Amino acid sequence: MIAYGVTLAELFENAAYGVVAHVGAGDAVSPHYDVAVMAIGDTPEELLDDWLRQLRVRGSEAGLSLTSFAVDRLEEGGVQGAASGGRAVNHPGWADWTIEVIVALPKSFWARLRTVPGSCDA
Numbered sequence: 001m002i003a004y005g006v007t008l009a010e011l012f013e014n015a016a017y018g019v020v021a022h023v024g025a026g027d028a029v030s031p032h033y034d035v036a037v038m039a040i041g042d043t044p045e046e047l048l049d050d051w052l053r054q055l056r057v058r059g060s061e062a063g064l065s066l067t068s069f070a071v072d073r074l075e076e077g078g079v080q081g082a083a084s085g086g087r088a089v090n091h092p093g094w095a096d097w098t099i100e101v102i103v104a105l106p107k108s109f110w111a112r113l114r115t116v117p118g119s120c121d122a
Helices: 008-023 044-062
Strands: 004-005 027-040 066-076 078-089 095-107 110-114
Touching: 004 008, 004 095, 008 066, 008 078, 008 110, 027 044, 027 066, 044 066, 044 078, 044 110
Parallel strands: none
Antiparallel strands: 004 110, 027 078, 066 078, 095 110
16 A cells, blocks of 8 residues: 655554555444544654554554544654544454554655555454
């Protein structure tokens, strides 16, 4: 899977949408709930990996099927944002992934993520 963003923050948001789209979001029951998400990492790849892991953990802890993602602040070593979704019903879980590379181009960023077959945690 390839995630793309004009900014690094947009890349992180789109990577989350991509991981969810890969396994399916399940059936979310309204109303929507918000969860705060913080992640750390020494490199952009480590930071993206922790961002996705924290989304999985926070969604699971809250019993939510996360469907919307926003990065509020991204700086060297850390990212803060939020995710929202409804109570999870028939949620397939998140797939495991590996982040192969993040490339910074003059006007955009992209990352290649590879999901691990059969790794949904539901």
